Amino acid sequence: MTAQIISGKEIAERLLEAELQPRVESLNNKNVQPKLVIVLVGENPASKSYIRQKEKFADKAGILHETLTYPDTITEIELLNIIDDLNNDTTVHGFMVQAPLPDHISMSKVVDAISPIKDADGFTPESVGNLFLGEDSLQCCTPKGIIRMIKESGAEFSGQHVVVIGRSNIVGKPVAILALNESATVTICHSRTQNLNNYVAQADILIVAVGRPEFVHGDQIKEGTTVIDVGIHRTDEGKLVGDVHFESASKKAKAISPVPGGVGPMTVFSLIENTIEAAERASI
Numbered sequence: 094m095t096a097q098i099i100s101g102k103e104i105a106e107r108l109l110e111a112e113l114q115p116r117v118e119s120l121n122n123k124n125v126q127p128k129l130v131i132v133l134v135g136e137n138p139a140s141k142s143y144i145r146q147k148e149k150f151a152d153k154a155g156i157l158h159e160t161l162t163y164p165d166t167i168t169e170i171e172l173l174n175i176i177d178d179l180n181n182d183t184t185v186h187g188f189m190v191q192a193p194l195p196d197h198i199s200m201s202k203v204v205d206a207i208s209p210i211k212d213a214d215g216f217t218p219e220s221v222g223n224l225f226l227g228e229d230s231l232q233c234c235t236p237k238g239i240i241r242m243i244k245e246s247g248a249e250f251s252g253q254h255v256v257v258i259g260r261s262n263i264v265g266k267p268v269a270i271l272a273l274n275e276s277a278t279v280t281i282c283h284s285r286t287q288n289l290n291n292y293v294a295q296a297d298i299l300i301v302a303v304g305r306p307e308f309v310h311g312d313q314i315k316e317g318t319t320v321i322d323v324g325i326h327r328t329d330e331g332k333l334v335g336d337v338h339f340e341s342a343s344k345k346a347k348a349i350s351p352v353p354g355g356v357g358p359m360t361v362f363s364l365i366e367n368t369i370e371a372a373e374r375a376s377i
């Protein structure tokens with residue numbers, strides 16, 4: 094079997110034209126210019142590269158964006174004051190603070206300070222609570238993008254066994270809840286799971302967010318599984334690989350997302366979609 098490739102890049106580009114651009118146009122017709130602000134603290138090169146991708150996609154969607162950059166000597170209080178200003182700035186519809194932050198600043202304090210109605214990343218306790226309750230709200234970008242790409246690939250959730258490897262607050266846990274909300278039967282595996290292979294072999298849809306290069310191989314998965322690879326790693330040879338061994342898994346899977354060009358672009362898509370959604374809600 095040769096797997097269908099679930100190209101997050103292609104899906105994001107298609108949905109950009111089919112959904113995001115028309116939504117921005119109709120906001121513009123009401124004199125609303127959706128605006129995203131990204132807050133960057135320090136000089137982390139990976140953060141800068143992620144931000145460039147977000148800025149590029151925001152441009153394509155036709156929304157306004159601004160990146161506020163501060164030195165890593167900024168104090169927690171100063172950053173919290175900036176967040177307060179953004180919460181009160183009526184020209185800003187959504188904003189996010191790029192992780193990681195320097196050690197002297199608490200990420201959870203910062204996230205708690207973000208107004209849920211402008212929570213473009215979907216990380217605030219209120220957004221996460223709404224996600225768990227199945228209520229309409231801004232959802233965390235990577236999980237939201239994963240669910241969308243699985244749907245766009247043609248796979249069904251209802252009654253299917255979704256196995257998630259990883260239980261982080263930004264990927265594993267929320268994607269499991271979103272799959273549950275789609276009526277899947279969900280198993281969450283993690284570093285303490287015993288007999289991991291038993292669960293992996295049962296998955297109709299396998300979502301791998303372990304943070305270990307090429308952790309899952311084709312011989313572990315069932316024939317016909319849909320595999321979503323969340324991980325991203327650079328090898329010593331400079332090649333980008335995921336948490337799944339693509340070559341072996343793509344021989345067994347029905348469909349598989351590549352790295353790069355899989356989950357990453359769908360995460361960016363969701364961030365811009367959340368900003369547009371926040372602008373739509375603010376303009377009702």
Ligand code: NAD
Nearest residue numbers: 235259260261264283284302303304323324325356357360
């Ligand atoms: P994390 O380190 O917070 O969580 C990893 C999870 O894997 C943990 O819950 C842990 O219990 C589990 N785990 C670790 N070793 C295991 C083992 N041997 N067996 C079973 N489970 C094990 O990572 P994260 O933030 O969820 O990110 C996971 C990966 O996804 C990373 O590679 C990260 O870079 C990538 N990521 C990509 C995007 C994107 O948009 N493409 C977004 C977020 C994260």
